Amino acid sequence: MKKSTLSFLFLVFTLGLCAQTKTVKDSITVLNEVIVIDTLTAKNAIGIVPSQIIGATVFDNYSPVDFIGSINQVSGVYALSGALNTNRITIRGVGSRTPFGTDKLRLYYNNIPVTNGTGFSTIEAYDLENLTSVEIIKGPKGTGFGTNLGGAIILNTKQLSNQPTKFTNNTTIGSYGLLKNNFGFTHTQDDFYMTLQYGHMEIDGYRENNRFERDGFLLNSIFKLSEKSELGLLVNHIDYSAQIASSINQADFNEDPTQAAFTWKASKGYEDNNYSLVGLSHMYKASTNLKNTTSLFYTYLDHYEPRPFNILDEYTNGFGLRSLFSGNLTVSDNTLSYTVGGELYKDEYSWGTFDNLYKENDGNGSLQGDKLSQNKEFRSQINSFATVAYPFTKRLTAQLGMNINKTQYDFRDLYNSEATNTSADRDFKTLFLPSLDVNYSITNNSQLYANISRGFSNPSLEETLTPEGIINPDIIQETGTNYELGIQHKSEDNRLKLDIAIYLMPINNLLVAKRIGDDQYIGRNAGKTRHQGMDLDWSYKFNASQKIVLTPYISYTYNNHSFIDFIDEEANEDYSGNPLTGVPKHKLNTGLQTNFGNGLYANITHQFIDEIPLTDANTLYSESFNLLNIKLGYNKQVFEKLLLGLDFGINNLTDTTYAQSVLINASSFGGNAPRYFYPGNNTNYFGSIKLSYTL
Template sequence: MKHLSLPFFLFFLAVGLCQNSREKDSITILNEVVVIDTLTAKNSIGIIPSKIIGTKVFQNYSPVDLVNSINQVSGVYALSGALNTNRITIRGVGARTPFGTDKLRLYYNNIPVTNGTGFSTIEAFDLENLTSMEIIKGPKATGFGTNLGGAIVLNTKKIRNQPTRFSNNTTLGSYGLFKNSLGFVHSDENFHLSLQYGHMEIDGFRENNRFERDGILLNSNFKLSSKSEIGLLVNHIDYTAQIASSISQSAFDEDPTQAAFTWRSAQGFESNNYTLIGLSHTYKHSAKLRNTTSLFYTYLDHYEPRPFNILDEYTNGYGFRTLFSGALGTKRKNLKYTFGGELYKDEFTWGTFENLYEENNGNGSLQGDRLSDNKEFRRQFNGFATVAYPISPKFTAQMGININKTNYDFRDLFNTGALNKSAERNFKALFLPSLDITYVLGDDSELYANFSRGFSNPSLEETLTPDGIINPDIKQETGTNYEMGIRKTDGAFTIEAALYHMRINDLLVAERIGDDQFIGRNAGKTQHQGLDLDLSYRLSLSEKISATPFVSYTFSNHSFIDFVDGDEDFSGNQLTGVPKHRIVSGLQTNFGNGLYWNTTHQFVDKISLRDEETLFSDSFSVINTRLGYKTALFNELLLGIDFGINNVFNTKYAQSVLINANSFGGREPRYFYPGNDRNYYGSLKLSYTL
């Protein structure tokens, strides 16, 4: 199945040669640009390229697996160990992170939701509530933090002048899946309100794998005047997820449904209550000047019994973001500018306790004596500005700057005297420039180039020595990105291609020295270079029937330039955690009478699991398919029915991997998070308009 995408490549080569002879058609069907009010996001990035995926891409996947829609974007790879365990990497950045997503910035309706040490949890949101995701690869966007990985902006539904509508979508499927989403939308010229409630539960493919979530989303906007608008966003998610954890090669070969022995014995799980409240105000001073300012508060209560201890933590985060955007000059020579700032602060309180599950008569975790009690104060400020100027009708240049200042303050509330580990770390201010140029080749194509600098912060834990004391020698990762590409949309044919080269200095390496203890070191340099390619073509098979094949191809040639770990030199080796080749292809077919059929195929190359390149995961191909029908039963009532099959050919594969896994107590290292076997789902959606 590795070669299933080859016909698509040959097909695109053929249509690319003859597509000028075809009559142009509407591009809105093939291009996943959703027209919503994201002016704040677009003005933050100016002319730099980003990728927006919307409802037509989401329609390729199960409502439970919408994280997989990210994989349809070249250069971006989401590894999912479970519904509550996702690691998103962009061009290899973040691939060495043991758990979770870091080294990129995550925004929800332009509110930063990445925590004070740079970690993002996309599972804290019900992605079925989204209208689109905007993905910026690399540190190009000065207005979104210039993290080495880039930024992801999640956008919720916001449609003006729509009638009052109730909707309900119910999904049933394998592993005891039940998911229900209930929505209410009311909108007129001056007011918009959407309220969504969702519940999901699923037993899971593996042992100790049950997941249950409830969530509510309120999104409202009120137009105060022709110049002023205020918005309120409230998102709350409450979920409990059992943890099967990773398993060894032997366990994976024997029975991929089994949980790790210690996690099964402890009946390990995590419980999360997450709340985001955002208040925004937009003021249009004139046709050429606009400001949007947001105030926000986040709260996370996290409780996680693990075999080695029980973690109890809560986080209070708050901050603001303001963006001014405007233009100067004539319509022909219009200088566009943005400037603003973003402050995020959080207070993180956490402690650990003994887990006495071995003394609990097989009833799972039991909290014992306290082992630690800590508080962290984390602060990050980003100031940014861009200026874009059309040097000629075809040539535009944009310059940007981001200023970052990060501070950590760690308080040990458990130990006293000489054992106390309290410490503070102030990182030096970073000045990170960006230069973008675009050249219009014609009405339908454009060349662009980018030079940008970016950074990644270590987590506070990575700044500690093995004795738990702040290490003043730990530095932030910094890197320089060079990129050039082309974007072409001619009628039904679309191509986006980019070549990039980025070097990262002071590579942060998380070294595991215990079950729950990691330390960080700056261990060398990495080189990230490769090709991102996205192609699509819309075929009109008849007056009503259309078919859109697409391919996204990622070539990742990432390696260690200078990497010495202890007595071993890994310089020149392939970067761990990244497949060299990855292909996502598919076919979207619309039969014109409300019936559609979408099929996707993903090929993932082998992945190096150890820095010394002695062990690799197996490559794999997975095919998903979804058939749906939409119709109006009455003028006011719409009906939608979907049926889907994931992993059609029942491939046995690792959906996520853990690199450089260690062996404790003589046990085999645990590298693999098994993917689900063949599974099914069906959805029924009703929408009633008043």
């Protein structure tokens, strides 16, 4: 079926069902969060800023291992996963040009920023089973969450207040030697709440040199000090090791997608990580009209990665403070809502590289040799923010926000300390990033909103340095302005939900990291891009019979992103007007959730990913693909205090060969073909058994 036909059919289907909704005369003035097939938690996005929340209902569509599948169910978001430890999340095309990892958005864990000093976020450091919900703010409209061009992702852990003491255990086994176990303990009393989670996972993987093993625990506790004050403690620790199969070229992808890249297999390349987060928060409610929440936090990452071209040994110490005041004032008989706050993040990043002597190690893999480099960088980022929201009429509310960002880098070459120009400071100019949100309530259940917001992205470490390893003084931050218009509608009985947003975001000073060697990049500001498109989410819940409840849903993304002004000076080519590299034009997620009313349920999910341009010249594209997954489950109250849950799932039901992630503008070294593709898993199975015991 052609893509245009596919898009037309589902839009007609959507509009037809929308016609069944009722009109309500009442109006409201607060913009509710967009909820993707879920009713879960209050949003974190400040004021009337729209966001999307996914939680248990969406997580239940996928395996407990498949965090990326859940995120991909959100329109406007595309997460590419080369492996469990190799993920890249893009929002509305922002971040698609990053070679490895996720940047240009800000990641929070219980409102604590966990994005490092240059803007990189590691989603794989967190266990899906420890989360209650994931909230996504698309674009820079999240004034209190960094105003990054890509937006913000907020991970929320389980906080089940007023619940009895409970033990839970979920064990999952599956293909490729998968074993995952998550144990939880929750306890609540009048002035104290605690949850403790411990998880272990191991899997050999679909490909060669692809084993992943992770252990981690989460402690989340709240102490109620008084009627107005409470203290929270969060401790999250993850220890994981992951072999690296890396990307492969087109011929190897077609011949045998299970194979690892030759040099990564020969060196038995892998990464070993220890990551810790400790946060202490205090909430004080001075009155019904004034509240403050302040968090102190510390993060630590120890990363060791033997690679074919060298061995990387690095560690990062980060710490910071986030404080938010929120309250209400009466102005002209109306209630004005305001927030004022700030966020300070500092980290110290130390890294060195060593020779990898794997060729001399008799086939035993990587062997550390002589030191090649030793560096240290001190990085700091300050975000100050404020918002004011005011209802001008019963139907019309406006919110004005301002974020002020200041970023500094201090780079030191400790290996060539006697040489000149090997250490330098980089003090980026202060950015003033305003935002305006307007919400108009057409009816009680239909709301129209608009946003104009300014955002930015910091250059990555590679982009700030020249190939000689010194600070590039010419690199500046990307900046852009988001223009967005959307409508949110739900039926009176809350069965139908429809959310549509269109947007336009030109980005200036496009940051480009061009790879010129195995571990060398040239960073530069190369031009402008235009990000424009549409996000659509629809769901409808209806009773097929007295017991059977069906919930079909659609999540559709239309990306029409392109280079406005982009000249590749090395290639002497003008790519202006070309579609943006690394982004599919169409992304479609559909599914059907069926609840049979007796504890039995069945979920079917489908994903379509359009072809992706792999080069700036648009001379090579990945192939489009469809994936089909199914999951069956059963929940039974065995005894008064014991709940039993069983589920079984099949992923990639049609055994499609596809690239789950791609590497854009892949370079060719040593006469070898460029390696663009990370193969996705073939047909695979999983099953889980969950026990929950309440004291």
